[in-house]
Amino acid sequence: MSTPNPITHHIPYNPANLETVSKRPHKRIEIVEPDPTWPTTFIIIEARIKAVLPKDKFLYIQHIGSTSVPDLPAKDVIDIDVVVPDPTAEESYVPALESAGFQFLHRERQWHEHRFLGCETPYANVHVFGPDSPEVVRHRLLRDWLSDPAHESDKELYASVKRQAARECREAGETVMEYNDRKEPVIREILRRVYKAHGLLGVDHE
Numbered sequence: 001m002s003t004p005n006p007i008t009h010h011i012p013y014n015p016a017n018l019e020t021v022s023k024r025p026h027k028r029i030e031i032v033e034p035d036p037t038w039p040t041t042f043i044i045i046e047a048r049i050k051a052v053l054p055k056d057k058f059l060y061i062q063h064i065g066s067t068s069v070p071d072l073p074a075k076d077v078i079d080i081d082v083v084v085p086d087p088t089a090e091e092s093y094v095p096a097l098e099s100a101g102f103q104f105l106h107r108e109r110q111w112h113e114h115r116f117l118g119c120e121t122p123y124a125n126v127h128v129f130g131p132d133s134p135e136v137v138r139h140r141l142l143r144d145w146l147s148d149p150a151h152e153s154d155k156e157l158y159a160s161v162k163r164q165a166a167r168e169c170r171e172a173g174e175t176v177m178e179y180n181d182r183k184e185p186v187i188r189e190i191l192r193r194v195y196k197a198h199g200l201l202g203v204d205h206e
Helices: 038-052 094-099 134-147 149-172 176-197
Strands: 060-064 078-083 103-108 114-119 124-129
Touching: 038 060, 038 078, 038 094, 038 124, 060 134, 078 134, 094 103, 094 114, 124 134, 134 149, 134 176, 149 176
Parallel strands: 078 124
Antiparallel strands: 060 078, 103 114, 114 124
């Protein structure tokens, strides 16, 4: 039996596995036009993280999500991956990030050992993963694919589904979790094209 490619193998989200540490007020789910200041905002947040985390406590930081893609409409939220040697060693990074104004929101032990923090000003989501997490690879692949002018049709498709998902969530009084669920089929459709282009699709056709 073949072993699934960890990058292409999809693990469905299971809210039962979410461990809530704290909560923050819900932000209105609204898609806005691209803001040229988003890359600069990422640099500001990145500097804040680097100012409190010793160099041996993280491997790299990357700007992900829609605000990292030029000219893509998005929620006005900066998404960041912080890759650490061991995300389960929370004492090595959580207190430092909290001292810099980041709020520890939840952990997902069964989903790539994901830890999630946030800050309000500027509004950002900080995702902590380990070096072997396929999720950080997927984030980078999707960002780079949508940033390539050759894939403008996929960027337009994604922008359209984002606007529709945001509108439906507002009308239904839903949260960002439902917003993400509504986008998921199109994200997986685009990722499949990404995987195929990179030769990642083999026996496992997730």
